[in-house]
Amino acid sequence: MTLIRGHWSLDDRLERILREVPFEVPGGTAALTVRLSFDRSQGVLDLGCGSPEGFRGWSGGARDEYTITTDWATPGYLPGELKAGTWQVWLRLHRVPPQGLDYTLEIITESAVPPRPVVEEPPHGERPPRRDLPGVDGLRWFAGDFHAHTVHSDGVLTVPELAELAKGRGLDFLVVTDHNTVSHHPWLGDDRGIALLPGQEVTTDRGHANVFGDVGWVDFRQPADSWVRHAAREGGLISINHPLGGDCAWLQPVAERPRIAEVWHSGWWDRRWGAPLAWADAWHPDLVAIGASDFHRIGDDGLPGAPTTWVLAEDTSTIFDAVAAGRTAISAGPGEPLLLRLGDELLALDADGLVLVRPGGDRQVIRGERVRVPVGEGRHRLETYENEVIALCE
Secondary structure (H helix, E strand, O other): OEEEEEEEOHHHHHHOOEEEEEEEEOOOOOEEEEEEEEOOOOOEEEEEEEEOOEEEEEEEOOOOEEEEEOOOEOOOEOOOOOOOEEEEEEEEEEEOOOOOEEEEEEEEEEOOOOOOOOOOOOOOOOOOOOOOOOOEOOEEEEEEEOOEOOOOOOOOOOHHHHHHHHHHOOOOEEEEOOEOOOOOHHHOOOOOOOEEEEEEEEEEOOEEEEEEOOOOOOOOOOOHHHHHHHHHHOOOEEEEOOOOOHHHOOOOOOOOOOOEEEEEEOOOOOOOOOHHHHHHHHHOOOOEEEEEOOEOOOOOOOOOOOOEEEEEEOOHHHHHHHHHOOOEEEEOOOOOOEEEEEOOEEEEEOOOOOEEEOOOOOEEEOOOOEEEEEOOOOOEEEEOOOOOEEEEEO
């Protein structure tokens, strides 16, 4: 066992927020355990791991211990060969008080793999009936959510448990976006009647972005421009997350503004507040709006599908392509009033008494439960008479 004690000052944090504490892994190691301890009443240290070959995992502030073996790993970390050499404990100095913060690292290497933790699989449940929505030129509308977390970061559900919850809410697809890791990606292929799509939330103190697609791990330690280039190079998409989200608001400098953004996030508690829409208009002239629950646990954030993003696509395997093409709409939930673009018409569904707001500001009261009206260019929305946003359509 190796014991490392140290102290981080506020000056250390301001100089460089991400620190690598080196340690040696001997040949023949089959299991590595790292335990971090500090006074959580005084500050926050985020935890991760780097090997001689690069990234091996991240759990942020969700855990103070991880194990990596040749056969399995703590969620958030990648199993596999434990190559001999210099490894690093990654520590992000998330919150350090003026008096500083003492910490201790306990590092244990073993030559045998300990037993894999037992995880019970949830039973397969039923999906509610789909809404009766018209297709467009052979394409269909799919209900989904672009932002959710599991035990692979700071969520509480396993991937199968999250899949069952989302399916039971009536979703067709869910993008799983654990923080700064891709350890959840191998678990997304389980057939539970909902398409689980790969993503990762690139998370820093100055803003979060989701990268969608099987694009490999995105290095959150690098500037945001590198995230944009990584997504483009590997055929993925990048979205700005909750840009006005309190201490998670977007503050990152970026040379080329991504076109996709979480305009409707579960943290938009009072939808009479127009700042998210104003931000979207200012951010990009051709912005594609998506919605996201940012689900972590029941009782926090939104449930999967609150809000729901509707995507017009061939099938769930082409969801990201359809988003890139701008074929999206957002509603408060899977069964809530909905506004869809159908060629040169808009369909207002279950929207009787709501107000249709056109891009130029013109307004029209919707009379009826299934109403078609002419459509122009730009983002349309449904509001209540109190200007509460009920649905968006690109």
